[in-house]
Amino acid sequence: MRDVLGSGFVIPVGGAEEKVGDIMILRRFVALCGGPSARIAIIPTASELSDTGQKYATLFTTLGAAETVVLPITDRSHAMDPNHVEPLEDVDGIFLTGGNQLRLSTLIGGTDVARAIRRRNASGVHVAGTSAGAAFLCEHMIAFGREGASPRAKIVTLAPGLGLTNRVIIDQHFRQRDRLGRLLTAIGYNPFAIGIGLDENTAAFIGPDNNLEVVGGGSLTVVDPSEITFSSMARVRKNDPVCLIGLRLHILDHGSTYNLHTREAAPAPAIALRV
């Protein structure tokens, strides 16, 4: 364990991150994990393709990581198997691939692997997830829902996620799949959490200080419901429009930051940080 003093980063990625050319997000993840000394575990459980894990392993090696290990968990028993838990003790980073987030929550939820990821993240290991892997990182996971720009009653279903943070609810492929409505509905259920909408090829690097930095080629949409003065969520029928008054909205690009504690956003400090 390289950093017993603090928690590791939590890094949701909006899916379809660049893998050739300007590999901004994955390169930053490898560097954060130690660059040439980085040891990274890959959990391809969300995916039903057999080569997803190995593709990321090859990519992380290309990006300079020292060691990679793929944990082929496709069954709950695999997630209780010490052979899949022990490797997590010796890595600097853990990466959850995309696919279907319900595969992650149903196969890993409540298992030794889930407990190990939480414990290791608390001890300084960085945990990233893309697409379904991003949705799964937080305490309240968007399992599925209907798309569209405006919220409708009961169009989104939450499920317990991995629980690395409960400050945010994450949606991904945000611009590409038109998901503002379902994120607003999710936030509307209980406005304690902050809604984070991640475009494709866009990541939030959330540090142990709860400061989030945007990395990538798209936008990160922040919906802060802390000043809501009215919500009709409790009285509307399924698929009806929902009235939500007083939301705060920030659209952030590469290099911008957002503090999940103070709820303040700041632009990228300089043009040099632009994509």
Added chain:
Amino acid sequence: MRDVLGSGFVIPVGGAEEKVGDIMILRRFVALCGGPSARIAIIPTASELSDTGQKYATLFTTLGAAETVVLPITDRSHAMDPNHVEPLEDVDGIFLTGGNQLRLSTLIGGTDVARAIRRRNASGVHVAGTSAGAAFLCEHMIAFGREGASPRAKIVTLAPGLGLTNRVIIDQHFRQRDRLGRLLTAIGYNPFAIGIGLDENTAAFIGPDNNLEVVGGGSLTVVDPSEITFSSMARVRKNDPVCLIGLRLHILDHGSTYNLHTREAAPAPAIALRV
């Protein structure tokens, strides 16, 4: 002229308003124009279908209007023809159909018909427009743009509209066509105006006191940029993400109100007003 003391309502409708069953929006428009005494002019210029005007005329008659007149303006010379200007002197309401808003701005912009509509609205005549007709009502019209949930630099093109209000920029088919991004981009160009996103079968009844009431089965999205603390709009390249910090967002349903002057939203006063 029934009301020389005040301006008439301006009523943008998000398109696809109900025409059978619960004809909430058009019925409210006819009632506002005087119900059994209502005289309504229909301008079908946005549409390239020859029967669009007559269909609305029949519908308004069914809803109890006393008189309807269709102004078949398909050429700029028609919009300078006294035969099309004079009927506007004797109506209580004017309705602009959907189609292509560039047909409205290119065929009616700067003509006697446009001047007559503005003058009559200032004298108390109510002016409604659906879809393209809604976009055209305001001073700054969204002519066309790319879709998607987050704003991108230069993805939307504004053109001068009819100019009945300059307080709002309107986008329509909002939920159905995923237009938050282009509305945010339009607002980002100059954050003086308020962004109004109208779902289908949803209208804003904007009174002469600048109080707006939502009528219909969908949502009205308000984006208030007055508290923006940072915008990267001036420095980003075409199609790049845009950073916009400090937007206020309200999602309003049937019966909710928004004051364009104070920028305060209020929920529907009672369950009785629900759809």
